[in-house]
Amino acid sequence: MSSLTTLEAGQAASARSKKRLTAFLFVVPLLVFILLTFVAPIASMLWRSVHHPAVAELIPLTLTELQRWDGKTIPDAPTLDAFAQELHGLNKVRLSGKLAEEFNRALAGMSSVVKSTARKVGRLKPEELQAQGAQTLLKAHGNWSKPEVWNAIRRAGQVYTYDYYLTALDLELDPENGIQVREDTQIYLQLYSKTLNMALVITIFCALLGYPLAYYLAGLPENRANLLLVLVLLPFWTSLLVRTTAWIALLQTNGVINSFLLGIGVIGQPIEMLYTSFATVVAMTHILLPFMILPLYSVMRGIDPSYLRAALSLGARPIPAFARIYFPMTLPGLSAGALLVFIISVGYYITPALVGGTDGQMISNIIAFHMQRSNNWELAAALGSLLLGLILVLYWVYDRFVGASNIKLG
Structure with missing residues (x-):
């Protein structure tokens, strides 16, 4: 058994x-x-965002020589000769432009210095290069006699670096004072702040517009509610580019809205609405509104309306009864919709690029700029990593004070 x-x-x-x-x-x-x-x-x-071996691969001998440099005066002759020889070789294989690009990221204005120096060093014959390499380098441009230039080169040659995170936070590393705030350009922290503010405004507008509509849909019979819900879902069946382009036609100087306001005499001249933060907020509110309505509708549909009727029958006034009984039961849907809209709007790219212009751009547009135009993928990766970390911190704060377990999509 x-x-x-x-x-x-x-x-x-x-x-x-x-x-x-x-x-x-x-x-x-x-x-x-x-x-x-x-x-x-x-x-x-x-x-x-932390791995950048480009300079180390282009001038390995120079970086080896710079390891024994004290960093206070210009490097010695062997170091300058090594750099002249490597610059001569890079000029032959047409890679001096790549080195110039890397140096320019480390120290602004070095691109033209490297290119002009590479042309002068490239004219030297092998025997002249060995005898006159260091002198030719120093005569080519005065920057090669500055210790701060060689400090920047040595730092740019590090394979693993956190410099791009410093740049993304508007900081820089000074050889004497350590990490300090950048004095020349401070744009990224302002863009992060601007992005968060615009995302918050978009979330609030979506909540103000979506909550009454979801409440109205939840109170309708199921067949009528489903029919109207199709209109809510209709934007998902339309191309994002088409919806954004439609707002361009509406908001431009000679667009529909300005023409209508001029026609009825409300304004005397067209209002500049396109290529502003206002245009970004309006267009993104329209695009992200369904992400607020659907969670709210799903939660409201499951609330028994007899709770509110019972409160009214016991003598409660409509507004206090709604605020104390109905509204708290809709918080899971409202929090889910707010979280969806906020996170999506923080990383949005297409709509701010098309209707926002310079004033309405967000941090995602700068990330795309560094990836597509400046070809600074490392800085773009650092900016994206900080944005990811920021979202995780906000989610942690939300979970701490509201509770992620309270999020419901239906």
């Missing part, structure tokens, strides 16, 4: 193992998809 029981237990355990394996095999494609499209890009971004 005991052996039969042991056999049945083994068969049951084997069956459970097969079910777990089958379930895992069904989940494997999803795990691979998440790994390739979510985890791997984020890991690559974090890695690229």
